[in-house]
Amino acid sequence: xxxxxxxxxxxxxxxxxxxxxxxxxxxxxxxxxxxxxxxxxxxxxxxxxxxxxxxxxxxxxxxxxxxxxxxxxxxxxxxxxxxxxxxxxxxxxxxxxxxxxxxxxxxxxxxxxxxxxxxxxxxxxxxxxxxxxxxxxxxxxxxxxxxxxxxxxxxxxxxxxxxxxxxxxxxxxxxxxxxxxxxxxxxxxxxxxxxxxxxxxxxxxxxxxxxxxxxxxxxxxxxxxxxxxxxxxxxxxxxxxxxxxxxxxxxxxxxxxxxxxxxxxxxxxxxxxxxxxxxxxxxxxxxxxxxxxxxxxxxxxxxxxxxxxxxxxxxxxxxxxxxxxxxxxxxxxxxxxxxxxxxxxxxxxxxxxxxxxxxxxxxxxxxxxxxxxxxxxxxxxxxxxxxxxxxxxxxxxxxxxxxxxxxxxxxxxxxxxxxxxxxxxxxxxxxxxxxxxxxxxxxxxxxxxxxxxxxxxxxxxxxxxxxxxxxxxxxxxxxxxxxxxxxxxxxxxxxxxxxxxxxxxxxxxxxxxxxxxxxxxxxxxxxxxxxxxxxxxxxxxxxxxxxxxxxxxxxxxxxxxxxxxxxxxxxxxxxxxxxxxxxxxxxxxxxxxxxxxxxxxxxxxxxxxxxxxxxxxxxxxxx
Numbered sequence: 001x002x003x004x005x006x007x008x009x010x011x012x013x014x015x016x017x018x019x020x021x022x023x024x025x026x027x028x029x030x031x032x033x034x035x036x037x038x039x040x041x042x043x044x045x046x047x048x049x050x051x052x053x054x055x056x057x058x059x060x061x062x063x064x065x066x067x068x069x070x071x072x073x074x075x076x077x078x079x080x081x082x083x084x085x086x087x088x089x090x091x092x093x094x095x096x097x098x099x100x101x102x103x104x105x106x107x108x109x110x111x112x113x114x115x116x117x118x119x120x121x122x123x124x125x126x127x128x129x130x131x132x133x134x135x136x137x138x139x140x141x142x143x144x145x146x147x148x149x150x151x152x153x154x155x156x157x158x159x160x161x162x163x164x165x166x167x168x169x170x171x172x173x174x175x176x177x178x179x180x181x182x183x184x185x186x187x188x189x190x191x192x193x194x195x196x197x198x199x200x201x202x203x204x205x206x207x208x209x210x211x212x213x214x215x216x217x218x219x220x221x222x223x224x225x226x227x228x229x230x231x232x233x234x235x236x237x238x239x240x241x242x243x244x245x246x247x248x249x250x251x252x253x254x255x256x257x258x259x260x261x262x263x264x265x266x267x268x269x270x271x272x273x274x275x276x277x278x279x280x281x282x283x284x285x286x287x288x289x290x291x292x293x294x295x296x297x298x299x300x301x302x303x304x305x306x307x308x309x310x311x312x313x314x315x316x317x318x319x320x321x322x323x324x325x326x327x328x329x330x331x332x333x334x335x336x337x338x339x340x341x342x343x344x345x346x347x348x349x350x351x352x353x354x355x356x357x358x359x360x361x362x363x364x365x366x367x368x369x370x371x372x373x374x375x376x377x378x379x380x381x382x383x384x385x386x387x388x389x390x391x392x393x394x395x396x397x398x399x400x401x402x403x404x405x406x407x408x409x410x411x412x413x414x415x416x417x418x419x420x421x422x423x424x425x426x427x428x429x430x431x432x433x434x435x436x437x438x439x440x441x442x443x444x445x446x447x448x449x450x451x452x453x454x455x456x457x458x459x460x461x462x463x464x465x466x467x468x469x470x471x472x473x474x475x476x477x478x479x480x481x482x483x484x485x486x487x488x489x490x491x492x493x494x495x496x497x498x499x500x501x502x503x504x505x506x507x508x509x510x511x512x513x514x515x516x517x518x519x520x521x522x523x524x525x526x527x528x529x530x531x532x533x534x535x536x537x538x539x540x541x542x543x544x545x546x547x548x549x550x551x552x553x554x555x556x557x558x559x560x561x562x563x564x565x566x567x568x569x570x571x572x573x574x575x576x577x578x579x580x581x582x583x584x585x586x587x588x589x590x591x592x593x594x595x596x597x598x599x600x601x602x603x604x605x606x607x608x609x610x611x612x613x614x615x616x617x618x619x620x621x622x623x
Contacts, residue, residue: 417456471507
């Protein structure tokens with residue numbers, strides 16, 4: 001009984017702080033004494049123990065003082081009482097039900113009623129249109145599936161800046177009555193008029209490209225001397241009617257007028273593919289730099305940081321401006337545009353002028369491209385200049401085309417017949433496709449190609465053939481077959497004009513058709529050559545026609561749905577693809593656009609008189 005008051009006094013919080021602070025004071029005094037005595041100085045371990053005790057006592061004193069000072073007895077929170085009431089059906093107390101508030105709904109342009117998607121999905125109508133009264137297209141054009149939102153961020157790469165060129169948002173490429181009307185987001189910009197074409201520049205030695213000027217247009221070509229012969233001053237202004245081309249240029253007649261419409265409807269195109277092409281051309285126009293080039297580095301080229309398909313290509317494409325300019329010009333001209341007339345005349349003219357200015361004295365057009373990209377850039381730029389000459393007969397372009405062709409012929413491997421990175425290198429099939437198309441385009445413009453050049457090309461193509469029936473092709477001689485190289489080889493064989501045996505044709509068609517667009521990672525390079533080869537080969541047999549139809553259906557669905565539909569990159573395609581890190585956004589957009597132009601870009605007509613076959617005379621030629 002006598003201990004209880006003491007324990008209560010201690011527990012009440014009065015004695016414990018006194019005891020702790022007293023112990024701290026005693027320990028501190030003991031430590032001071034030890035430090036001054038000889039015994040304490042000879043035993044440092046004891047001093048350390050005493051110092052540790054003092055430190056712990058000090059922490060305890062501080063902690064208990066704060067607790068006792070801040071929470072004196074009686075000021076703490078009281079006990080929490082919880083009462084649980086269970087209601088049963090026998091309970092007579094009425095229960096008021098809770099009313100649910102409606103959840104916030106995000107605004108959407110879709111119909112309120114959700115319906116199952118049909119087997120062939122219909123495109124979603126635009127929010128500003130009236131589905132109940134919107135007229136259908138007059139022609140029976142096949143509808144493409146609904147275009148989903150793009151997965152990649154639509155930002156300008158690599159810098160956050162607005163495009164330096166201004167062009168119409170989307171110039172209709174077919175007569176308006178053939179396209180389903182789409183409401184515009186803003187008032188369209190009037191296309192520039194072209195009353196007279198300024199002269200193209202003289203070719204000079206390559207110069208370091210100057211940084212773009214802030215002005216949206218820089219008609220530098222107007223200050224350059226014209227290429228002889230100049231255009232006569234009394235020449236009548238260009239008309240909007242289709243130009244009558246000489247017989248050698250029948251490969252380009254299907255790009256304009258009624259013939260173009262017929263090709264689109266008969267060979268698998270529709271209003272949605274044409275809308276995609278129009279949007280792509282508008283983006284390419286805005287992506288052009290003021291000096292006329294398409295800056296590869298600005299549009300994410302050269303971003304590969306490792307091997308692609310087993311080949312190390314770190315940084316390749318960063319300075320490939322000539323190649324990206326050539327591809328962009330080919331995409332623009334493939335839709336029937338030219339540097340003489342039309343809403344993109346200034347864009348195309350500035351691009352051609354840039355290529356001519358950058359041509360070196362030996363004829364090369366690759367500019368500052370790195371070793372792995374030089375031959376690609378030169379052949380793509382030659383291809384664009386030669387096609388511009390062949391399709392418009394503008395003689396101011398001829399000297400540059402002749403020098404570029406002669407440069408290619410000098411670099412051909414005299415034994416194997418191919419091209420690679422340096423003069424005389426044993427070739428590869430990836431380079432050959434662009435060179436064959438460049439040489440044939442020059443030939444259509446009456447630029448002579450040596451017979452030995454075509455013979456060497458044919459020799460190299462044969463050296464890469466493989467497979468049981470020699471219908472497949474590898475990257476180099478004795479390489480295993482690949483999808484893209486087989487498609488590229490098949491197209492080169494078509495241009496060469498040699499008959500392809502039925503077994504080899506069937507083997508190539510089956511192999512190429514195994515990887516249609518939309519299956520696996522996007523590969524615009526492979527899709528481009530597969531599209532050209534299958535479209536050009538479609539009339540060989542019923543199996544070839546079916547292979548083309550199946551490929552085209554997959555191509556339209558994939559490209560129309562993956563095109564960027566909003567933002568500053570509207571109309572382009574993402575560079576996140578095989579080889580897209582090397583070529584960037586301009587590369588993928590140009591190749592995708594040319595795929596969707598395949599219905600009319602080149603007119604093979606009947607196989608027995610195909611104008612796209614190389615002009616060689618030999619027994620069995622398909623001419």
